[in-house]
Amino acid sequence: MRVLIADDEPLARERLAAMLAEMPGTEIVGEAADGREAITLAAERGADLVLLDIAMPELDGLEAARHLSHFDPAPAVIFCTAYDAHALAAFEASAVDYLLKPVRRERLVAALERAQRYTGERARSVSERLAEPVRRTHLCARLRGGLKLVPLGDVAYFLAEDKYVLVRHDGGEVLIEESLKALEHEFAEHFVRIHRNCLVAVDRISGLERHAGGRVFATVRGAPEPLEVSRRNLPGLRKLVKAL
Amino acid sequence: MLETRPARENPAPSSWLPDFCNPGTALSVAALAEIVLLAVLFAPQPGWPGFSRLATTTLFVQWLALCALVALCLARGRLARLAVGMSVAGAFAIVLVILGAGTLVAVALDRTLGFGMTPGYGEASHVALQVMLVGALVTAGALRYFYVQAQWQREVRAQARAQVKALQARIRPHFLFNSMNTIASLVATRPADAERAVEDLSELFRAAISAGDELSDLGRELTLVEHYLAIEKLRLGERLAIDWQVGAGVPRELPIPALLLQPLVENAVLHGIQPIAAGGTLSLVAEARPDEVVIEIRNPRNPNPGVRQHGHNIGHESVRERLRYHFGDRATLAVESAPDAYRCVVTLPRG
Numbered sequence: 001m002r003v004l005i006a007d008d009e010p011l012a013r014e015r016l017a018a019m020l021a022e023m024p025g026t027e028i029v030g031e032a033a034d035g036r037e038a039i040t041l042a043a044e045r046g047a048d049l050v051l052l053d054i055a056m057p058e059l060d061g062l063e064a065a066r067h068l069s070h071f072d073p074a075p076a077v078i079f080c081t082a083y084d085a086h087a088l089a090a091f092e093a094s095a096v097d098y099l100l101k102p103v104r105r106e107r108l109v110a111a112l113e114r115a116q117r118y119t120g121e122r123a124r125s126v127s128e129r130l131a132e133p134v135r136r137t138h139l140c141a142r143l144r145g146g147l148k149l150v151p152l153g154d155v156a157y158f159l160a161e162d163k164y165v166l167v168r169h170d171g172g173e174v175l176i177e178e179s180l181k182a183l184e185h186e187f188a189e190h191f192v193r194i195h196r197n198c199l200v201a202v203d204r205i206s207g208l209e210r211h212a213g214g215r216v217f218a219t220v221r222g223a224p225e226p227l228e229v230s231r232r233n234l235p236g237l238r239k240l241v242k243a244l
Numbered sequence: 245m246l247e248t249r250p251a252r253e254n255p256a257p258s259s260w261l262p263d264f265c266n267p268g269t270a271l272s273v274a275a276l277a278e279i280v281l282l283a284v285l286f287a288p289q290p291g292w293p294g295f296s297r298l299a300t301t302t303l304f305v306q307w308l309a310l311c312a313l314v315a316l317c318l319a320r321g322r323l324a325r326l327a328v329g330m331s332v333a334g335a336f337a338i339v340l341v342i343l344g345a346g347t348l349v350a351v352a353l354d355r356t357l358g359f360g361m362t363p364g365y366g367e368a369s370h371v372a373l374q375v376m377l378v379g380a381l382v383t384a385g386a387l388r389y390f391y392v393q394a395q396w397q398r399e400v401r402a403q404a405r406a407q408v409k410a411l412q413a414r415i416r417p418h419f420l421f422n423s424m425n426t427i428a429s430l431v432a433t434r435p436a437d438a439e440r441a442v443e444d445l446s447e448l449f450r451a452a453i454s455a456g457d458e459l460s461d462l463g464r465e466l467t468l469v470e471h472y473l474a475i476e477k478l479r480l481g482e483r484l485a486i487d488w489q490v491g492a493g494v495p496r497e498l499p500i501p502a503l504l505l506q507p508l509v510e511n512a513v514l515h516g517i518q519p520i521a522a523g524g525t526l527s528l529v530a531e532a533r534p535d536e537v538v539i540e541i542r543n544p545r546n547p548n549p550g551v552r553q554h555g556h557n558i559g560h561e562s563v564r565e566r567l568r569y570h571f572g573d574r575a576t577l578a579v580e581s582a583p584d585a586y587r588c589v590v591t592l593p594r595g
Contacts, residue, residue: 008518009422010481015429034521055418057521057546082421101421102428 001116002029004047006038006064007080008056012101016051016080019108026112035059036149039067039140043147047075049115051099054081059138059149067140067149076115135186139167141174148174152190156204156222158183160197170222194218194237195230208241260394261324261331265317273386277309278302280382308346308375315342332391336383343379347372404569419510426479441478444471451503459570462530462537462592463496465505469528472506476513483523484513493532500592501566507559508541508588516543516586532594539590547584563590 003026007013013031020026029045032038036058042050050068054061065077079098096118097111139155141148154169164175165183184191184199191199204221208229211217216234217226229237262269281301315338316323323331351368423445430438451468470488477484512526524544531538560579567575567590574593580586 008483008521009426009479011426011429011478012422014433015425018429018432036521055518057519082425083417101425103425 001026001112002046002048003027004030004032004038004042004045004050004075006032006035006041006050006056006061007053008033009053012053012080016103016108019103019105023109023112035061035064036138038064039149040147042068042075043071043142049076049078049112051078051080054079063136063138066136067138070140076118078111078115139174139176141167141176143174150174152187156201156220157227158191158199168223192237192240194233195228198227200227202240202244205237205241205244208238260328260391261316261320261335262390262394263317264313264320270313273309273313274306276382276386277305280378281305284378304350307350308343308379311346312339312342315339328391332387335387336380339383340376340380344372344376347375401569404565416510422479423475426475430478437478441475444474447471448475448506451506459499460502460504461496462494462498462500465500465502466490466496466530468503469505469509472509473513473526480513480517480523483520484517485523485525487525487527487529489528490530491532494530494537495532495594498537498592498594501570504563504566505539505541505590508563508590511559512541512543512586512588516545519546520544535594537592537594539592541588541590543586545582545584545586560588567592 003020005013005016005020005028007016010033013033017028017031020028029047030041032041034057038050038052038056039059041047050064052061052064056064059067061079061081065079068075068077076096078096080101080103081098082101097114099107099111136152138149138151141150150167150169150171154171156168156170158180159166159168160180161175163177165178165180167174167176180197180199184193187199190202192202192205194200200218200220201222204223206219206221209217209219209226216229218229218237219226264270264273285298285301316335319334319338323334326334348368351371355368423441427438427441427445430441448468448471451464473484473486477486509526509528517524517526527540527542529540529542531540560577564577567577571593576589576591578589578591580589
């Protein structure tokens with residue numbers, strides 16, 4: 001089994017690595033110091049199992065797990081945590097397993113056995129259930145075999161295109177395989193629907209302008225050109241812009 | 245004789261009496277006397293009573309108030325050892341006797357010297373009785389006020405104590421288990437470091453478990469912070485850089501509340517250093533000034549806005565409350581939050 005260790009504490013990684021080294025049939029394919037590195041390494045090196053710390057910088061373990069669950073095949077995830085009553089409650093029902101630090105050797109062996117029995121298909125459905133309450137702070141796009149993580153705060157708008165959604169952000173644009181409706185639901189606090197095919201970051205809207213023919217466009221910071229507002233979404237948007 | 249007695253563990257039951265020797269209390273008693281005087285003067289005939297009448301009666305009333313204050317100040321030690329009812333009666337009796345005697349003396353002086361300040365007041369004993377009657381009502385009101393205020397203060401103090409206790413009991417479980425994990429990792433490969441970590445952790449827990457609301461001192465608190473940082477340094481490795489600048493002139497014996505600094509430093513590590521993948525420098529600068537000691541704790545802030553931010557100021561209110569409890573307005577905690585840095589400054593009075 002190809003195992004990736006993700007923990008921001010070097011000594012915690014060292015200890016897990018030392019324990020795993022004694023276990024036959026396991027191979028450590030990498031060590032990550034934060035959530036972002038964890039999903040990048042997992043994609044690059046094709047891990048079957050990720051031992052994931054929960055409290056990590058950049059991207060915490062719960063969010064990293066959610067991104068990992070979209071991989072194909074999705075690696076099994078075992079959470080490692082010092083103590084977190086809430087997080088425990090959140091994934092107790094659905095995680096492959098979770099380990100409490102300091103991790104005991106016998107517990108680690110048992111968790112590895114569970115992970116081994118775990119098929120990719122189940123991993124996906126389980127991770128999705130577990131990750132449900134986790135609101136992402138980043139979007140993860142696959143680019144030519146690599147991964148691109150876009151912080152949500154950098155996103156100007158989402159534009160639906162066929163079966164993809166184009167994400168326009170400060171560093172350019174990427175495509176993600178998600179539905180606009182799900183994005184709208186997840187990020188309702190920060191994004192607003194201005195058209196059937198478009199979600200815009202609320203705090204980037206700088207104004208509305210009426211063009212010839214009565215069509216209304218929103219000017220959005222970070223967008224190369226104004227974005228059309230549909231008749232249906234106009235009244236709500238007017239109110240929102242006024243309140244800003 | 246009294247001074248040689250050992251200090252009592254518990255305050256006397258009637259320690260609700262304020263310290264009458266205190267200038268603040270004296271001032272409020274003087275103000276109270278003046279208010280009563282004005283009420284009495286204006287009540288019978290509305291209108292301006294005339295400046296000279298106001299001046300002479302003020303002189304008279306303030307003289308009485310001063311006498312009562314001095315008497316209560318002298319008697320407070322004895323009164324404080326009595327049961328509540330007895331001390332009320334005692335204080336009441338003292339004030340009445342002083343008012344009566346003070347009035348007799350004032351009227352006698354006035355008439356002997358022929359100043360004519362008390363014309364038409366009738367017999368001196370009559371005047372004294374009137375003054376005692378008004379004085380009795382005012383004193384009853386004032387004593388009730390002091391009692392209620394003392395109760396309220398006691399409650400506030402108890403609350404602060406409770407909060408200290410709660411804070412001390414709240415050793416973050418994360419910290420304990422992460423430290424244990426660190427030690428478990430070190431035992432096999434670096435036993436000497438593991439040993440030191442166990443010692444540091446023990447010091448921290450000993451302080452957290454045993455500290456009551458009595459004062460610790462700055463030296464002890466700084467050492468505690470060093471123990472704490474030693475553990476975090478093992479845990480976070482290269483990511484935690486420490487800039488420790490405690491000047492040679494900083495008085496280590498300066499009394500400060502127990503576990504005052506460690507929570508601030510813990511906040512700085514938890515919310516400042518740990519969320520940044522590359523880590524950063526935590527700086528602690530302690531500086532002695534002529535009449536205060538300034539301790540500044542600074543940490544970088546996470547430049548990545550996408551990451552969930554946790555409340556930084558959970559501990560601040562509690563630190564402020566404890567400073568207020570021990571030092572009143574003379575100690576402060578200032579918090580400055582810039583986009584890239586976070587700064588806590590504790591200012592403590594010297595002596």
